[in-house]
Amino acid sequence: MEKYLPYDLPLQAQIDLLNGELNPCGEFYERRLSQLAGQFVDPQAVGAILASEDRLLYDVRTRAFITSLSDLTLAVVRIYPGKVGDEYHFTKGHAHLLLEEPELDLCLSGQGCLLLENGEGDFQNHWWTAGAISHIPPGYAHRVVNISDGPLVYAAIYRLSAGHDYERVARQGFSRRVIERVGLPALV
Ligand code: M6P
Ligand code: ZN
Numbered sequence: 001m002e003k004y005l006p007y008d009l010p011l012q013a014q015i016d017l018l019n020g021e022l023n024p025c026g027e028f029y030e031r032r033l034s035q036l037a038g039q040f041v042d043p044q045a046v047g048a049i050l051a052s053e054d055r056l057l058y059d060v061r062t063r064a065f066i067t068s069l070s071d072l073t074l075a076v077v078r079i080y081p082g083k084v085g086d087e088y089h090f091t092k093g094h095a096h097l098l099l100e101e102p103e104l105d106l107c108l109s110g111q112g113c114l115l116l117e118n119g120e121g122d123f124q125n126h127w128w129t130a131g132a133i134s135h136i137p138p139g140y141a142h143r144v145v146n147i148s149d150g151p152l153v154y155a156a157i158y159r160l161s162a163g164h165d166y167e168r169v170a171r172q173g174f175s176r177r178v179i180e181r182v183g184l185p186a187l188v
Helices: 043-050 167-172
Strands: 027-032 056-066 071-079 103-109 112-117 123-128 133-136 141-146 152-159 178-181 184-187
Touching: 071 141, 103 141, 112 133, 141 152, 141 167
Parallel strands: none
Antiparallel strands: 027 056, 056 071, 071 152, 103 133, 103 152, 112 123, 112 141, 178 184
């Protein structure tokens, strides 16, 4: 947080609901297949794609709203349509380093599935269309899957100090995944 200077006055920003552009934007980063390779169920499909390209799966625009007393942060994610084998594109997935920290996710365009799993093995999922809002309570790891033919754009609001624990998801993944079955998304 030291890299952000506190700003204690009102701020406004604008999200393009369809393409996920954020203005003014803070940080921008991309996630490509090689960064999530081990998370997809079909390693042959991963290898076949990586043989020709390190496919862009999603990109993230973040803006931290740091004040002398708070650190709410907005992230806008655009997950590109597509599958690895039969499995729809998804985000890396993480829990929060500060276990007590929740998150609110708002689906802005496209259709998706939010996967939620806590440390006691309770798995839940939320099917998203534009306008869906999901509250991710403390302790639940979360991953978003794009099941639509176009980009899935969603916004996440959380405290910057919540941090990201990628290790737990990298180690154990989620107990269910979303694949295409006879042309439709299925949670298996
Ligand atoms: C949401 C938030 C962010 C997260 C982003 C991408 O916007 O949860 O904190 O960085 O999704 O998800 P991931 O970090 O799992 O790649
Ligand atoms: Zn999060």
